[in-house]
Amino acid sequence: MKLKTVAKKVLSGAVIGAMVLSLTACGGGSSPDDTGSSSQEQEAQNTSDDTGSDESGESQESAKSDVTLKFQQWWGAELPDGYLDDIVAKYKEETGVTVELLTAPWADTKTAITAGATNGTIADIISVDGAWLAEFADMGIIADVEAAGVDTALASDIWEVEGTKYVVPVNNFAYPMYVNMDILEKAKVSEIPKTWTELIDACNKIKDAGYSAFALNLGTTNANGIQNVFGGTGWASGINLKDESGAYKTEGNEELASLAELFKTLYDNECLYPGMSTLEESEMTSNFAAGNCAFTLASAATMSQFTDINFEATTVPVKDGYEGESGICYASWAVGISEASANKEEAAKFINYLLGGLDGTDGSVAAGLAVEMSAFPNSTVAEPDYSAAPEQFQSFYELYKNCYVINEYIGLANASDVMTSMTNDLVLYLEGDLECDAMLTNWQGYLDEAGK
Amino acid sequence: MKLFGKKTTPYRYLLPTLILMIVFLVVPIIMVIRYSFVDKAVVSPDPDFVGLANYAELFADSSFWNAVSNTIIFVVVSVVAHLVIGMIFAMLLNSKYFSNGTKTIARVIYILPWVFTASVVAILWKLMLQPSGIINYLLSAFPQISRNTEWLSNKDLALAVICFINIWCGYPFYMISILAGLQGISGDLYESAAIDGATLTKSFLHITIPQLKPILISIAMLDFIWTLQSFNVIWMLTGGGPVQSTETLSIYIYKLAFQKVDYSMAGTAATVLLVVCVFIAIFYVRQQKKVRE
Numbered sequence: 001m002k003l004k005t006v007a008k009k010v011l012s013g014a015v016i017g018a019m020v021l022s023l024t025a026c027g028g029g030s031s032p033d034d035t036g037s038s039s040q041e042q043e044a045q046n047t048s049d050d051t052g053s054d055e056s057g058e059s060q061e062s063a064k065s066d067v068t069l070k071f072q073q074w075w076g077a078e079l080p081d082g083y084l085d086d087i088v089a090k091y092k093e094e095t096g097v098t099v100e101l102l103t104a105p106w107a108d109t110k111t112a113i114t115a116g117a118t119n120g121t122i123a124d125i126i127s128v129d130g131a132w133l134a135e136f137a138d139m140g141i142i143a144d145v146e147a148a149g150v151d152t153a154l155a156s157d158i159w160e161v162e163g164t165k166y167v168v169p170v171n172n173f174a175y176p177m178y179v180n181m182d183i184l185e186k187a188k189v190s191e192i193p194k195t196w197t198e199l200i201d202a203c204n205k206i207k208d209a210g211y212s213a214f215a216l217n218l219g220t221t222n223a224n225g226i227q228n229v230f231g232g233t234g235w236a237s238g239i240n241l242k243d244e245s246g247a248y249k250t251e252g253n254e255e256l257a258s259l260a261e262l263f264k265t266l267y268d269n270e271c272l273y274p275g276m277s278t279l280e281e282s283e284m285t286s287n288f289a290a291g292n293c294a295f296t297l298a299s300a301a302t303m304s305q306f307t308d309i310n311f312e313a314t315t316v317p318v319k320d321g322y323e324g325e326s327g328i329c330y331a332s333w334a335v336g337i338s339e340a341s342a343n344k345e346e347a348a349k350f351i352n353y354l355l356g357g358l359d360g361t362d363g364s365v366a367a368g369l370a371v372e373m374s375a376f377p378n379s380t381v382a383e384p385d386y387s388a389a390p391e392q393f394q395s396f397y398e399l400y401k402n403c404y405v406i407n408e409y410i411g412l413a414n415a416s417d418v419m420t421s422m423t424n425d426l427v428l429y430l431e432g433d434l435e436c437d438a439m440l441t442n443w444q445g446y447l448d449e450a451g452k
Numbered sequence: 453m454k455l456f457g458k459k460t461t462p463y464r465y466l467l468p469t470l471i472l473m474i475v476f477l478v479v480p481i482i483m484v485i486r487y488s489f490v491d492k493a494v495v496s497p498d499p500d501f502v503g504l505a506n507y508a509e510l511f512a513d514s515s516f517w518n519a520v521s522n523t524i525i526f527v528v529v530s531v532v533a534h535l536v537i538g539m540i541f542a543m544l545l546n547s548k549y550f551s552n553g554t555k556t557i558a559r560v561i562y563i564l565p566w567v568f569t570a571s572v573v574a575i576l577w578k579l580m581l582q583p584s585g586i587i588n589y590l591l592s593a594f595p596q597i598s599r600n601t602e603w604l605s606n607k608d609l610a611l612a613v614i615c616f617i618n619i620w621c622g623y624p625f626y627m628i629s630i631l632a633g634l635q636g637i638s639g640d641l642y643e644s645a646a647i648d649g650a651t652l653t654k655s656f657l658h659i660t661i662p663q664l665k666p667i668l669i670s671i672a673m674l675d676f677i678w679t680l681q682s683f684n685v686i687w688m689l690t691g692g693g694p695v696q697s698t699e700t701l702s703i704y705i706y707k708l709a710f711q712k713v714d715y716s717m718a719g720t721a722a723t724v725l726l727v728v729c730v731f732i733a734i735f736y737v738r739q740q741k742k743v744r745e
Contacts, residue, residue, distance in 0.1 A: 111710055118494050135713050139495040221691030274583035275605040277694030292584070417712040424695045431607075 067346050068098040070123035072113055075333055076103035078301070079372060087365055091353055097346055099125075107222060117141045117340070124341040125350060128167045128334050130159070130410030131224075131419070137161040138413065142336040149348035150337075154355040156378050159334065161411060169332035170354050170366060171375035172405060173299040175232050176313040176328070176396045178306065183211050183294040192314055196237075196262050199317040203271035203295070212293040214266055215273040218427050219280040223420040227409050228281070228329050229297045230426065234259040235327030236316035241408045241447070248408075251444035257436050258319065260429060267430040277427045299331060300374045303393055313396040315403060327406035332378070333369075355379040376400070413450040421446045481726065487719030494715040506720040516721065518696055519704035526615055526700055527679045533619040534675055535668065538626020545627070546634040566624035573621050574688035578604070581613065604690055607697035614686055614698050618679065626671055633667040634660070666743040673736035677729050701725050 076084045088099040102123055104112050110132055116122035117139065128136060136142045146152055146165045159167040179192050184202070187209035193199040203213035217225035234240070239259050243249040250256055266272050273279065273293045281298070288296045289305045303313060315326055335354070337347045354365050356379060363382030370377040370384040374393050377384055386394055409415050425442050428434035434442075456464075487493035488507070491500045510516050541562050545555050568576070580587050581603040588601055603613045637660065645655045661668075683702040686692065692699035692707065699707075701721065709718035 114494075114710070114713065135495075139713070140497070218694075219691055220693040221687065274600055275602050277602075277605040277607070278610075278690050279605070280691075414712060417707075420707070420711060424693070427607075427693075427695050 067096075067343055068100055069125060069343055069347055069350055070100045070102055071125040071335075071350075072102040072104070072109065072116070072123035073125075073127035073333075073335075074104060074106040074109045075127065075369075076101055077105050079369075083372060087354075091350065094358060095349070095353075097350070099350060113141065114139075117338070120340065122338045122340050124338060124343050124347045125335055126338055128159075128336045130332060130334070130407055131227075131412070131415035133159050133167055133411050134161055134413040134415065136336070137164070137166050140339055142166045143339045143341070143344055145337055145348065145351065148337050148344040149352075151352050151356065151360055154352060154360060154380055156380055159410060167334045167336040168351055168355070169334040169378040171333040171370050171373060172330045172378055173301050173332065173373070173375045174328045174330050174396075174400055174405060175228050175297050175299055176399075177316045178288055178296050178298060178303075179312045179314060180288065180291060180294045181310045181312055182291070183209075187211060187294070192312060193317045195317050195320045197320050199295075200262075200265055200269070200271075203266055204269055206294045207269065207271050212273045213271040213295060215279070215284045215288060215293045215296040216263065216266075216276050217279040217281050217284040218276050218423050219278045219283075220420045220423055221280055223416065223423040224281055225276075225279070225284075226419050226423045226426060227407065228299075228331075230259070230263065231408065232297045232329035233262070233316050235329055235406045235408075237319035237322045238324045238327065239319070240406075241443075248444070248447035250440045250447065252437075253440060255319075256440060260426070260436050260439065262319075263426075264430055264436075272430075276430075297329070300393065300396065303374050303390060311392060313392040315396075315399045326403045328400065328403045330405040330407055333373075333375070356381045412447070415450075418446045418450050484719045484722050484726075487716050488723045491716055493719060495713060499716070502716075506716050507724075510717060510720045510724070515696060515699070516704065519699050519701045522611060522696075522698060523680065523700040525611060526618070526682070527676060529615045530618045530622060530679045531672055531675050533615075534623050534626045535672060537619065537623040538630050541623065541627045542630035542634055545631055562627055563624045565621040568621065570621075570684035571688060573617065574685050577617050578689055605694055607694045610690055610694060610698045614689060617685060617689070618682065621685070622675065622679070625675070629667055629671045630664060633664045637663045666739070669739050670736065670743075673732055673739065677732055677736075680725070680729060680732075 071088070073084075084101060084103075088101060092098050102112070106129070109127060110129070113122060113126050113132075113136070122141065126142070128142065144164050144166065145158070145168055150158075150165075150168055152158055152165065155168050157169055157172075158165045159169065183206060184190075184192070187202070187206040189202045189205050191198075193202045199214075206213040216229050219225070231241070234256065237255075237259075239255040241248050241250055241253075241256070263272070267276075273284070273287065273296075284296055285298045285302045285305060287293055288298070288311075289302075289307075289309065291309045297316065300313065315328065318326060335351055337344050337351070341347055352360065354369075356363055357365065361381055363377065363379045366377040366379035366382035367384040369375070370382065371386060371389060374389060386397055389397075409419065412418060422443050425434060425439045429436060429439045489501060489503065491502045491505075493499050544550070545559055545562070550558070565573070579585055582588075583600050583602055583605075587603065591601070601609075604610055641659050641663075642655055645659060650658070681702055682700065683706065686698055686700060686703055687706070690698045692703040702725075705718050705721045705725070708714050708721060712718075
């Protein structure tokens with residue numbers, strides 16, 4: 001055999017071998033058994049660390065350093081560059097535990113978590129949106145945080161499904177109504193409206209002055225306008241989707257019908273921002289930031305975007321005659337521990353650190369995050385200093401103290417799908433293709449069927 | 453047969469490709485087909501076999517048929533328009549009435565839409581089609597057209613607008629392919645036809661079209677499959693809305709999987725789409741075989 005032929009055969013064999021090996025390596029993730037085994041070893045190691053046993057402090061430190069937690073979140077994409085990295089670097093410095101950040105935009109995080117749960121690559125700690133809670137619990141993706149060791153006393157609120165505590169909010173983002181004061185002035189609206197009648201009058205004047213009045217995002221790529229804007233307006237007047245027993249009750253709900261009629265009036269008067277049925281939240285806020293509309297409801301976290309306009313952040317106008325306490329829509333940066341994690345205990349410790357530091361009394365991490373993102377901490381020990389926050393945030397904070405936060409979609413099974421269906425019906429109603437009663441009956445059906 | 457003998461040589465060369473195809477194509481397809489026969493695929497550690505129940509549920513779902521209807525309109529309109537516009541532009545670029553310089557400039561301009569990625573196309577058109585965008589501004593010169601037309605948010609207009617955008621970004625592929633075909637047709641055929649007194653229309657119908665037929669069928673088949681699976685532009689422009697008016701099968705499947713987290717039904721709808729694509733692919737392969745023969 002010629003040397004050239006031998007060389008060719010050796011080379012082809014080597015290439016095939018390398019490919020087979022690499023594919024084996026790609027597909028050779030830990031099997032559940034392997035995970036269990038490593039989990040037991042890790043837990044044994046951690047237990048040994050915790051008890052101290054007969055190890056020296058130095059060896060404890062080196063054993064702890066072996067733990068690496070993966071943290072899947074969207075926070076890093078929204079915080080200033082390096083902010084979250086600094087938190088985990090400090091945590092490593094103090095505990096030796098490495099927290100590897102897996103950052104993706106909010107819109108991609110759910111897919112990343114679901115895919116990770118499917119193929120066994122899910123992170124130890126995962127950020128959870130309220131709309132995903134029931135699905136993740138149903139799929140067995142998230143673990144009982146209390147059982148894992150999260151100190152529940154450190155959190156004002158913990159999200160539960162059927163009595164099990166699954167998710168711990170770290171920051172809560174309230175949804176104020178933003179008002180473009182320049183447009184109000186040009187439209188000769190002297191005061192920020194406080195009631196629905198005043199809101200309708202103001203919107204009419206703004207429209208007559210040639211401006212768009214109120215932005216309602218009913219796009220279905222991420223159908224959250226039904227929650228944040230429509231729901232947020234209702235909650236301000238004590239209008240709920242649920243009755244006193246906690247069951248969803250939209251069919252025949254006259255208060256909800258009156259809320260729908262408010263938006264119908266705004267639509268019929270051409271006061272809603274054009275293109276609402278494909279308008280996404282990000283487009284809505286960027287249009288407000290560009291000075292294209294007078295009123296919108298959006299997260300307080302977006303306030304930093306409104307640098308070029310003269311605006312105020314306030315509470316949502318209430319239904320005429322309503323004198324009760326106003327609810328404010330909120331969303332959260334919340335975390336859970338994945339059921340598949342081999343390091344649940346360490347994950348719980350990191351969550352405790354986010355809420356109350358190493359000793360459970362230092363809320364500086366939660367407070368810092370809250371101040372940075374114009375949010376409110378869920379930590380019971382955090383004391384955020386908003387003195388350097390924008391003036392609008394500080395004034396809203398004063399109003400916020402007299403209200404309560406509410407979001408009736410948190411924990412709802414298949415929340416994304418239900419909100420999409422409800423949004424589609426609301427568009428049909430506003431455009432006159434569906435009666436209000438039929439819409440509320442349809443909503444009842446979606447809510448009753450959710451998760452079945 | 454020796455493992456490294458001459459007889460196994462072709463298979464050894466094929467092996468890397470075969471392994472990749474099995475891992476990244478065959479296995480995922482089999483998994484998705486399997487999802488369509490079980491309940492709570494992926495989300496349950498122990499899904500139950502349900503036979504054809506998912507298919508029965510899918511075919512009873514009005515949203516599925518709405519997506520099928522939208523997909524058919526979207527695909528047929530896009531493919532036909534691509535073909536017609538691509539043919540017209542290719543013939544213009546192949547015409548002897550323009551100088552080479554003009555043709556080169558025109559070729560660059562005409563091919564531009566194909567160069568843009570889906571996200572650029574979506575952002576570009578979304579900005580232009582906004583109620584306060586440039587399209588409405590330009591149309592304000594015509595008093596009979598409302599300056600506040602909501603091109604993408606009007607459920608009666610949205611699908612037509614999506615088709616238009618897809619046509620805009622897809623015709624250059626046809627144009628280039630047909631132009632290559634036109635340049636391969638011998639000029640002798642047209643000269644002979646002209647001597648015999650054939651009109652331009654007759655030359656087009658009896659020389660150009662038959663000569664281009666293999667190319668036209670091939671690109672139409674490919675375009676049919678690509679348009680059937682079109683997702684990015686629609687998702688970024690309308691997300692399937694308003695009120696499902698632009699929800700094609702790919703959007704419907706995506707929503708089932710990632711909004712409803714119903715991988716079984718998503719797998720079922722994807723399998724139906726796969727069957728349609730396989731039929732077209734078989735037709736395409738047969739056509740290619742005929743051309744080679």
